[in-house]
Amino acid sequence: MDAAAGGAAGGLEVVVFPWLAFGHMIPFLELSKRLAERGNAVTFVSTPRNLARLPPMPAHLSARLRFMPLQLPAVEGLPEGAESTADVPTDKIDLLKKAMDGLAAPLAAFLMDTVAAGRRPDWIVLDFCHNWVPPSAHRRPAQGSMRPVPDPPCRLRGLSGAALGERRAPAHGAGALHRAAQVFERCRLVICRSCHELEPRMFALLSNLLRKPAVPSGILLPAAPDDHRNSSSGGVDPHHVLRWLDDQPPKSVIYVALGTEAPLTLENIHELALGLELAEVRFLWLLGKPAGSNKVAGPLPAGFEERTRARGVVCTGWVPQMKALAHDATGAFLTHCGWGSTIESFAFGLPLVMLPFIIDTPIIARSMVQRGIGVQVARDERDGSFNRDGVATAVRRVMSEYEGKVLATNAKKLKEVVVDEGRQEQYIHELEEHLRRYKDV
Structure with missing residues (x-):
């Protein structure tokens, strides 16, 4: 049985094309696996290096889930070999978008070859920034048009522009919000990585707002802890990190990770470091690159690592986040509130x-405060800045014996509601029914 057999046997033929960030690729891959499990033929499109860093696929899905590498074109200023947001500092991400735009012709050629081989895609599941895909998908009346559908793990809420200071539009091409608006305008339906139990009013609201179906996919947690991306941890072996956690008391460590796109300055990093030091708690910190730098964060505050060595570890590469969050020693998570990381905490x-x-991260943070599962670091209302005292206060509250226990109890109650494999499969079943119902509309 080959990849075409899913469609030939009555299944759907689906092309999945995520943005070049692992926080997007991993949930798109989980959606792809779950659709393939149900007998549909799925093609997952990305660049060669990104595909090589994905987790291995179950052997029984190899007949229905295939991977299509498209070579990312060179762009002046983009580091050689950079194919994801994990490979570039935040100020180079717009160049990565420009390079991704160069995939338009290779993607069109792939789609034409797919149609010629008798496997016309029923749907293209695309991401927030692929605003050039829908026009291409609809320009083939002779073969029948292919239906684009966005699946935005970054959340549709991004259209609100709610941020601590608006992000400057890139000098080239369309800004992220403009791209997303075009995608949502041109797609046939919208898939949201969420569920009714978590956001009961959102889907009807979005359907009315966008005048097209907004369909939940469930939260799409990976089936097993992450073992992908065999990257260096900046001189710290990821397995050593887990062994360090093994030696810590239960629920005594706060795991710190602020994603790959948070625009951290060197000053932000110093205030965060000194706040962790002031809080006097154990910590495991996945430290990324500051904005405007091609290098890892560079010098931490003078003497910080020596002063905190007995109770903290700083990693400057990749850490198996799901395993770190799952570890018995981990008691809390300091996060930028990206939707993917927030879901993993659930x-x-x-x-x-x-x-x-x-x-959308400020909106997500407020929602989690309202649910009583977290504390937001205090910021200056005039410029959005934060300092070490605000970090230390928030960390102490969440790790404290009384308030921390209340927050943890609320977090566990939320887990019981949204982390349910039976519910997840029902969401995928209903999503598949929507895809069947609307594919010929």
């Missing part, structure tokens, strides 16, 4: 310390 019932920066 899986383990962890309370949150929240430090949002851009797009």
Whole structure:
């Protein structure tokens, strides 16, 4: 049985094309696996290096889930070999979008070859920034048009522009919000990585607002802890990190990770470091690159690592986040409140310390505060800045014996509601029914 057999046997033929960030690729891959499990033929499109860094696929899906590499074109200023947001500092991400735009012709050629081979896609599931895909998909009346559908793990809320300071539109091409608006305008339906239990009013609201179906996919947690991306941890072996956690008391460590796109300055990093030091708690910190730098964060505050060595580890590469969050020693999560990271925290019932920066993350943070599962780091209302005292106060509250226990109890209650495999399969079943119902409309 080959990849075409899903469609030939009555299944759907689906092309999945996520944005070049692992926070997007992993949930898109989970959606692809779940659709393939139900007998549909799925083609997952990305660049060669990104595909090589994805987790291995179950052997039984190899007949229905295939991977299509498209070579990312060179763009002046983009580091050689950079194919995802994990490979570039935040100020180079717009160049990555420009390079991704160069995939238009290779994607069109792939789609034409697919049609010629008798496997006309029923749907193209695309991401927030692929505004050039829908016109291409609809320009083939002789073969019948292909139906684009966005699946935005970054959340539709990004259209609100709610951020601590608007992100400047890139000098080239369309800005992220403009791209997303065009995608949502041109698509046939919208898939949201969420569920009714988590956001009961959102889907009807979006359907009315967009005048097209907004369909939940469920939260799409990976089936197993992450073992993908065999990247370096900046001199710290990821397995050493887990062994360090093994030596810590239960629920004593706060895991700190602010994603790959939070625009952290060197000053932000120093205030965060000194706040962790002031809080006097154990921590595991996945430290990324500051804005405007091609290098890892560089010098931490003078003497910081020596002063905190007995109770903290700083990693400057990749850490198996799901395993770190799942570990018995981990008691809380300091996060930028990206939707993917927030969802991963649900899986383990962890309370949150929240430090949002851009797009929808401030809205997500407020929602988690309202649910009583986290504390937001205080910011200056005039410029959105934060300091070490605000970090230390929030961390102490979440790790404290009384308030931390209340937050953890609320987080575990939320876990019981949204992390349910039976509900997840029902959402995929209903999504598949929508795809069948609307494919010929």
